[in-house]
Amino acid sequence: MASIHDVARVAGVSISTVSYALSGKRSIAESTRLRINNAVEQLGYRPNAGARMLAGTRTNIFALTAPFHAETYAPAHMAFVLAVAQAARAHDYDVLLLTQDEATSGLRRVASSRLVDGIIVLDVAAEDDRVGVIRELGTPAVFIGIPRDTEGLVCVDLDFEAAAALAISRLTDAGHRSIGLIGHSPGVYARGSNFPPRFRDGFFSAAAAEGVATAFAMPERDGPSVRAALDELYRTLPGMTALVLHCEETVQAAVMDILRERGLRVPQDLSVISACASFETDHFEPALDTIPLVAADSCTRAVELAIEQVAVPIAPRVELVPPRFLERGSIAPPTPRR
Amino acid sequence: MASIHDVARVAGVSISTVSYALSGKRSIAESTRLRINNAVEQLGYRPNAGARMLAGTRTNIFALTAPFHAETYAPAHMAFVLAVAQAARAHDYDVLLLTQDEATSGLRRVASSRLVDGIIVLDVAAEDDRVGVIRELGTPAVFIGIPRDTEGLVCVDLDFEAAAALAISRLTDAGHRSIGLIGHSPGVYARGSNFPPRFRDGFFSAAAAEGVATAFAMPERDGPSVRAALDELYRTLPGMTALVLHCEETVQAAVMDILRERGLRVPQDLSVISACASFETDHFEPALDTIPLVAADSCTRAVELAIEQVAVPIAPRVELVPPRFLERGSIAPPTPRR
DNA sequence: CTGAAAGCGCTTACAG
DNA sequence: CTGAAAGCGCTTACAG
Known part of the structure; x- marks a missing residue:
């Protein structure tokens, strides 16, 4: 394996010049740089990572x-x-x-x-x-x-709070006053990351500020649980006209399936926003307005x-x-x- | 940051002794080892990774x-x-x-x-x-x-071929002669990893060896596609009595949902094996015989x-x-x- | 614009 | 059982 010494020898310069040429930390005569680059190429030289770490100030x-x-x-x-x-x-x-x-x-x-x-x-x-x-x-x-x-x-x-508020404001702008939220499973809120609660809290406070009625359900990822969650939302909020989805893809797909199965059309019967999901929503039928988690x-x-x-x-x-x-x-x- | 020299000084030994004590590459007097360990502890010493890489033969x-x-x-x-x-x-x-x-x-x-x-x-x-x-x-x-x-x-x-053969033999042992396979999406077979084809081919050749009738479908991960895949299997193989699932969790969950929805009981109406999936199948209702991908x-x-x-x-x-x-x-x- | 040299902090023959 | 020292391959003041 070629070292900086080999490169220096082939290029006819000192190792410090090679080092500086490669790091760009000081200006090098064009002709010198050329000779060095050629030598590097010819020898297939790659600086040794361990040596760099030891001599330099960083490991990259x-x-x-x-x-x-x-x-x-x-x-x-x-x-x-x-x-x-x-x-x-x-x-x-x-x-x-x-x-x-x-x-x-x-x-x-x-x-x-x-x-x-x-x-x-x-x-x-x-x-x-x-x-x-x-x-x-x-x-x-x-x-x-x-x-x-x-x-x-x-x-x-x-900004999950802002994302939730954005969902609410888009829906209230369209005239909705009863909005449901499908969140993650209870386990996620109990011990998982901290963003689901932030979205949920942002949802409730934005809704409260707008005087909007809300309902919230946390299904597991199986079909029956999602079905039950939707039932719960409609029971709690019989006049629900919009739904915000802040859940996994499996659950979101199940929601869309169940809506279709029940003959509920989006957006005619229910407006839907997919919020803070990391996956593409293009393949959902119909396509959903999305606040993506990029x-x-x-x-x-x-x-x-x-x-x-x-x-x-x-x-x-x-x-x-x-x-x-x-x-x-x-x-x-x-x-x-x- | 403490170096090996600091440890050597505190322990009253040379740096080579410290190095050997830490690597265990030569025997060290118990008392010396103790002094070194104390020094290491006291100084919070950790060997410098870059120096190790450079001096040693490996980077770990x-x-x-x-x-x-x-x-x-x-x-x-x-x-x-x-x-x-x-x-x-x-x-x-x-x-x-x-x-x-x-x-x-x-x-x-x-x-x-x-x-x-x-x-x-x-x-x-x-x-x-x-x-x-x-x-x-x-x-x-x-x-x-x-x-x-x-x-x-x-x-x-x-051994995906053996896994497929195992699925077939378990089912033929139970008397099945018409076995369906739900695989991954066509895209996976076209450009994805090489194991789905290996499972599929193992499935077909084991089935052929046993004289078993087969059908194969490759649904996408949405509900309608899975529904269509099941329809296709039953159309191709009207007498299908067993199903092997070699697919994603989403698809497997959808299959189970659809079976339930259609009143098909597992295993009374259809025997099912979940094969070579990386997820837990315990939460499926009913629990499935599984050839896990560990x-x-x-x-x-x-x-x-x-x-x-x-x-x-x-x-x-x-x-x-x-x-x-x-x-x-x-x-x-x-x-x-x- | 370039070079000679110190030094980064280890590992490992070599020596006793 | 232990030590003195070379050397790993770089980077970077220091010097010109």
Whole structure:
């Protein structure tokens, strides 16, 4: 395996010139740069990662801590993991995957061995063990999600409260006054990530501010449970004319199936918004107005903030990414239930 | 950050003694070991990862290349990624996640910069670009899945042919002679991983060997498509008394819903086996006999083989993990369709 | 615009 | 059972 010495010899320069030519950290005569590039090409030279880590000030690796538990919705989880990895690569960073059973000890390990320059924290719970460890380590870190106590932390997340308010305002603009919400399963609210409660609370407070009547159900992901949830919504809110879906794809598909089965047309009989789901809603029949949960939005920003922190400490903050809205024609003025 | 020199000073020994005490590569007097451990504890010492990589012969990092495309079923994908990460950690290895858009160039990059000791390849396609790169690099690598040309490669996978044959034999043992198969969507067979075709082919050849009549459908993941698939099976095979499910959870759930809806009881009216799915089938009603796709089985073995290869070249091979069978009571003798 | 050299923090023959 | 020292392959002041 060719080393920097080989390149220097072939190019007829010193190793420091090779290093600077490759890093671009000082200006190099065009002819020299050319000779070096040729030598690199010819030898298939790649700087040794370990040597770079040791001599340089950084490793160009971020740890990604993305715990996966029973309540985790795999497609969304995967989307975020990939979005982080891609954003990192765009800045020449690699991603080291830390697993659930090593959540806090893994953070300590990779940070104090200087394996990584920083940490990206996914699937943040309100009370999250990783918060304390990261405060203590002082390693650059960015949370994608918002723990209860954000003191000293850098956090990025979709603005779920605003997303819920946006759903409400789109529906009230169309004239709806009775709006149902299908959320995640109770387990998710009990022990899962912190965003479902934030969406739910934003939903209720925006609805309250508008004087809108609401109902809320948390089905499991099986057909009968979804059926029961819809029944519950119509029982609680007999005049329900609009529905906000903030749930997994399986559940959303089941809802649409059941509506169709019951002869309820969207949007004529029921207006529907798909909110904060990480999947495409184009294939639903009919297509749904969507407030998408775009993993790339928050992950890209999180990686940027991590990169900044590697260079220089930055002020703690909570950055909320504003929601988007995709109109697809699933909202209409309300009509009384047939 | 404490270095090995600090530990040596505090313990009153040389740095080589510290190094050997920590690696266990030569015997150390008990009293010396104790002093070193105390010093390590007291200073919170962690060996610098970059220095280890540079001085040592290995990095203790594996690259995990796990492309994610439109046809990927996220829960299974995630299960394999996590199983690899956990198996790796059990051998003190970390996992670096390589993304789709960097599939081959990423492999070159991490291998030739000596960032990783080896490569674990997930979601292997029959014709896979990564095969050529890995042959050329000569880096230790293990494929979880089987490409068409396995020349020179180390591959591990569940024995999908045997799994399909097991499903057939369980059903024929119970007396079934007309067996349907619900597979993945056509897109998966067209461009996805190579295991769905292997299961399908194993199904057909085992059925042929037993003289069993078969039918096969490949629904998309929406309700109407699954409904149509079941109709197709019953049309092609009017006497169908048993069904093998080799599909995503969404589709499997839809199948069970539709059967229930149509008043078809399992196993009285239809025997059902859930085969090679990565999810739990306990929550299905009724519980299903299952041939599980246990990610840990192949991933653990793959990591072992990777570890071996880091130490010493091993012979190319294709290792097939035999399928398991979980009996839950969803197979009964056939009765003619009502 | 370029070079000689120190140093990053380990591992591992070599020596006793 | 232990130590002194070379060396891994870079980066980066320091110097010109």
